[in-house]
Amino acid sequence: MPTDILFFDIPTAVSRANSPYTWRVRLALNYKGLNYRTQWAHVSAIEATCKPLGVPPTGVKSNGQPLYTLPAIIDRTDPSNPVILSNSIPIIEYLESAYPSAPGAELFPGETKALQALVVQFVANKLLTFVSKLATGAMYRCKPASEQPNFRAKIEARFGTPLEEVEAKGAEREAVWKELEQTMKFVQDAFERNDSGVFLMGRQVSCADFALFGSLFFFKEISPEDLWARIASWDGGRWERYVDAFKDWMALDNHPAS
Ligand SMILES: N[C@@H](CCC(=O)N[C@@H](CS)C(=O)NCC(=O)O)C(=O)O
Known part of the structure; x- marks a missing residue:
């Protein structure tokens, strides 16, 4: 089934993305062959990008304000029920349950x-x-x-x-x-x-x-x-x-x- 996923990542001044956390999700999207589009956001623009879209913060800053981080995804495959998530491992858990891998190729095999x-x-x-x-x-x-x-x-x-x-x-x-x-x-x-x-x-x-x-x-x-x-x-x-x-x-x- 073709999917329609927006994936938020951070650009760098060098040739490729290098965020350790966003790579986790990018690898999972590619491994599972899901269709996605990358929306790039500099670190200074993460909050302004995420907040209006309803992407949840992942922590709290030292000043008590919400902390927004990438990766995040918006899965618009079912346009009437978009799924909006942040935090790398919960995103991968969601992808694995929404789009299960073939037996023997699961990203969380058995009870691991x-x-x-x-x-x-x-x-x-x-x-x-x-x-x-x-x-x-x-x-x-x-x-x-x-x-x-x-x-x-x-x-x-x-x-x-x-x-x-x-x-x-x-x-x-x-x-x-x-x-x-x-x-x-x-x-x-x-x-x-x-x-x-x-x-x-x-x-x-x-x-x-x-x-x-x-x-x-x-x-x-x-x-x-x-x-x-x-x-x-x-x-x-x-x-x-x-x-x-x-x-x-x-x-x-x-x-x-x-
Ligand atoms: N627990 C988060 C951590 C993500 C994270 O820290 N991402 C960094 C980029 S590598 C970030 O967005 N930092 C924003 C900031 O420092 O303001 C996850 O696993 O996704």
């Missing part, structure tokens, strides 16, 4: 939702906590010039220092690297327990893989001089092979008219 939630939270999301110490400058450079002041203001308010001083330097930086390497080694050891394929569950890709891909691909896309090169050199090159395994689901749009 709880286990996958743990992998998303404690692996995919945890990896993103390394970004500020290793790649704040790289993230800043990936922003379009018009978005850089907004990004700088948010980072400086969050860390209480000039943006240029957020990244770890010298011995502290090496300690952060060591911790990231140990985390990836732990993930590698876990993945090795399934030897039938490259994904978390072996041959069958799942929602948790989309989340892990999002975090790794973000590192790769924003990569300052050494970030991706180091990760790619770990664990026998597993992470480069892992990111490559998603290439069939990486289209930026698939609407017939676009």
Whole structure:
């Protein structure tokens, strides 16, 4: 059945989208072969884009105001009953229940939702906590010039220092690297327990893989001089092979008219 889904994503100044959270949903849309159109919104315009359309906020800002984030979707396949959602994992859960994958290709096979939630939270999301110490400058450079002041203001308010001083330097930086390497080694050891394929569950890709891909691909896309090169050199090159395994689901749009 042709679907009519509007998918909200964030443009960058580099060639491709790089939000770790929006990639989760984009991969799911492409994997499931659903028709969607991308509507791009800069970070500074997310609230103004989402609020009038009834897209719900996903959190609360430090000043108590609602926080709007992407990804979000509006599924207008049934125009009399549009489905409006934000938050990556609930969106994927919705897509999987509204448009079920074939047996053997489910994004939440068996009763793995709880286990996958743990992998998303404690692996995919945890990896993103390394970004500020290793790649704040790289993230800043990936922003379009018009978005850089907004990004700088948010980072400086969050860390209480000039943006240029957020990244770890010298011995502290090496300690952060060591911790990231140990985390990836732990993930590698876990993945090795399934030897039938490259994904978390072996041959069958799942929602948790989309989340892990999002975090790794973000590192790769924003990569300052050494970030991706180091990760790619770990664990026998597993992470480069892992990111490559998603290439069939990486289209930026698939609407017939676009
Ligand atoms: N829990 C949300 C998090 C999404 C999120 O944080 N998205 C970022 C982009 S990577 C965002 O929209 N940030 C808006 C902002 O920082 O104002 C999800 O899983 O979708």
